[in-house]
Amino acid sequence: MTAITEFVSYEAEGDVGVITVDSPPVNALSFGVRAGIKGGIEAADADSSVSSVVLVCAGRTFIAGADITEFGKPPKAPSLHEVIAAMEACSKPVVAAIHGTALGGGLETALGCHYRVASPTAKVGLPEVKLGILPGAGGTQRLPRVVGVPMALEMITSGNPIGASKALEVGLVSEIIDGDLKEGAKAFARKVVADGLPLVKISDQNDKLKEARENPGMFADFRKSIARKTRNFEAPENCIKAIEAAVELPFPDGLKRERELFMELMQGEQSFSQRYFFFAERQAAKIPDVPKDTPLIDIKTAGIIGAGTMGGGIAMNFLQAGIPVIIVETTQEALDNGIAIIKKNYAATVSKGRMSQDAMDKCLSLLTGTTNLEDIKDVDIVIEAVFENMDVKKEIFTKLDAICKDGAILATNTSTLDINEIGAVTKRPEYVIGLHFFSPANVMKLLEEVRTDKTSKSVMATCMALAKRIGKVPAMVGVCDGFVGNRILHRRAEQATQLILEGALPQDVDRVLYDFGLPMGPFAMADLAGNDVSWRIRQGKGQKSPIADAICELGRFGQKTGAGYYLYKDGSRTPTPDPVVEDIILKASKDAGIERREISDEEILKRCIYPMINEGAKILEEGIATRASDIDVIWVYGYGWPIYRGGPMRYADYIGLDNVVKTLREYQEQYGDYWKPAPLLERLASEGKTFQDA
Structure with missing residues (x-):
């Protein structure tokens, strides 16, 4: 075996040259x-003892992609283009042996080989669009020449991988190897030589482009089909343009066009923010004061208190991870209704082809319903998911403390309440933690984990690991009113309400924030979540909100009642502005002595977004969040902040903290100390720094 570099070796194994990446x-x-790889190809080409070459990878995966840490740094030769060109030019057939994942540059490398084989569990894809870029080493030019333009459009603009069987079906791999992959790949390579098969250079293949060349409307139709899903994103459009170049231009010119479109994205803010978020998500899983080797509690069973919307959704996460669940309700009727909704949700997923009937049956076989709280005495974790009332939650935790076995984790799904206070009613406060799921809990990726003053490191580490196990993205935060996500949301909600008192209407505010990139504005979101939820919280705290309270007093709780801030006609989810609500707003303005005025879109945006940034700075100062990027993860995955803007703290860095401070001071002079900039924000701005510097 010859070491070509520290990470790649070459060895002649009989008549096959094997290049191994490790x-x-x-x-x-x-x-x-x-x-x-380039050196290995050159060595194999010059080795007279071998007649074919296999490229294989050690470890758990084939080449899983580019080295993202090199992004933005001066390029070092050889480029991936040069590596691929060397493979295509090799005088001996080169076979890529794929296992694990061949993603991004990994798949582009495999496409540079003359043939590809794969293990049964392998996955291949070009996910660059998820980082705000496009495949930059010929992926947009080669993939359509192998799988056809429609398939290439779907794979590249979605970034989603396909499995080995699908890759075989569409011609992306030539054979699936059961058993030893390297030996199977060597046997395949020998067969290529024995059968005198050609050295297939994808760059020379044009047959699969014929369909698109004869159907000029294909690209326009595809753009329409993904318009809603890719709203405001730049990368999907550039991906389409690059694939159009593959159809319309000779291969070398298509590569040049791909490069132009790649650099346009690479140098843009959207890609910068999406790459920033890639690292932010991974950082959020790390808790600085919890060592990596902290012992974990073995979670084999779970109990859920409450079979309503949240409880049922939370249960589904555990069931899909293969964890048995006991779900508890106070009455049989409520329990039956809750389980029926779980079954209905699973059935809908099966009908859409996203889950097999067998998988649904397996999940439901792990679910047990009961009205007896004692039945959860032996579970490893309990998650309470009843409505937001401190007295009720304290009563439940007092009972759980007496019933549950020693070492069981007691978690609450509260979105606002003081978990220190909840934990204090137990004899095991170190086992109490907040696990704030977002609705719908079986869909939303965020899990805001809330440590109390006494939560143990073992419980924190266990819950962070558990989040990954049940398919969630966790972020650990501290206790305060609303924690991180809702505390910041409250600032936006205050200003949204103030704006409609001063002259805007709900549809104005919602439109501006929708155009900014959010999935919906604050009033449409309130209608979706249910206005009665926040109404109940206000009542519990003795707070009032004239407009929101008046809407709720009319029984307008949102989509579920067909009316809220908007009308929802005939069961539609489409919001329609309602004169009744406008009358409520006008009366509230008059009662408050406010003379209504025209409010610009720019003012709406700044008054909704800048208080969020300011509150985020206060949260960092107080140590409620560990990193600014954790706040961004919470807002992207929990509230739909557009990932191409990175999160509210990343957006603040982009527009400049000095500009944020300047505007806050202007509003402070105009409206009062509500707008006073947070000390951390002022300090960073004065030093010319960003939240990432903090």
């Missing part, structure tokens, strides 16, 4: 890997 953990395409 660069843990995912064989990313760093300089050392690129140089090694």
Whole structure:
């Protein structure tokens, strides 16, 4: 065996030259890997003892993508283009042996080989669009030449991988290897030589482009089909343009066009923010004061208190992870209704082809319903998901403390209440934690985990690991009113309400924030969540909100009642402005002595977004959130903040903290100390720094 570089070796195994990439953990395409592959190809080409070449990777995966840490740095030769060109030019057939994942640059590398084989569990894809870029090493030019334009459009603009069986079906791989992958790939390579098969250079293939060349409307139709899903994103459009270039231009010119479109994205703010978020999500899983080797509690069973919308959704996460669940309700009727909704949700997923009937049956076999709280005495974790009332939650936790076995984690799904106070009613406050799921809990990716003053490191580490196990993205925060997500949301809600008192209407505020990139504005979101939820919270705190209270007093709780801030006609989810609500708003303005005025879109945006940024700075100062990027993860995954804007704290860095402070001071002079900039924000702005510097 000859070491080509630190990460790549070459060895003649009989008449097959084997190039092995071994660069843990995912064989990313760093300089050392690129140089090694190119050197290995050159060594194999010059080795008279071999007649074919196999490219294989050690460890758990094939090349899983580019080395993202090299993004934005001066390029080092050889480029991936040069590596691929060397493989295509090799005088001996080169076979890629794929296992694990071949993603991004990994798949582009495989496309540079003359043939590809894969293990049964392998996955391949070009996910660059999820980082705000496009495949930049010929992926947009080669993939359509292999799988056809429609399939390439879907794969590249979605970024979603396909499995080995689908890859075989569409011609992306030539054979699936059961058993030893390297030996199977060597046997395939020998067969290519024995059968005198050609050296297939994808760059020379044009047959699969014929369909698109004869159907000029294909691209326009595809753009329409994804318009809603890709709203405001730049990368999907550039991906489409690059694939159009593959159809319309000779291969070398298509590569040049791909490069132009790639650099346009790479240098833009959207890609910067999406790449920032890639690292932010991974950082959020790390708790600085909880060591990596902290012992975990073994979670084999779970109990859920409450079979309503939240409880049922939470239960589904555990069931889909193969964890048995006991769900508790106070009455049989409520329990039956809750389980029926779980079954209905699963059935809908099966009908859409996103789940098999067998998988649904397996999930439901793990679910037990009961009206007896004692039945959860042996579970490893209990999650309370009843309505937001401190007295009720204290009563439940007092009972859980007496019933549940020693070492069981007692979690609450509260979105606002003081978990220190809840934990204090137990004899095991170190086992109490907040696990704030977002609605619908079986869909939303965020899990805002809330540590109390006494939560143990073991419980925190266990819950962070558990989040990953049940398919959630966790972020650990501290206790305060509303924690991180809702505390910031409250600031936006205050200003949204103030804006409609001063002259805007709900549809004005919602439109501005929708155009900014959010999935919906605050009033449409309130109608979706149910206005009665926040009404109940206000009543519990003795607070009033003239407009919101008046709407709720009319029984207008949102979509579920067919009316809220908007009308929802005939069961539709489409909001329609309602004169009744406008009358309520006009009366509230008059009662408050406010003379209504025209409010610009720019003012609406700044008055909704800047208080969020300011509150985020206060949260960081107080140590409620560990990192500014954790706040961004919470807002992207919990509230639909557009990922191409990175999150509210990343957006503040983009527009400049000095500009944010300047505007806040202007509003402070106009409206009062509500707008006073947070000390951290002022300090960072004065020093020319960003939240990431903090």
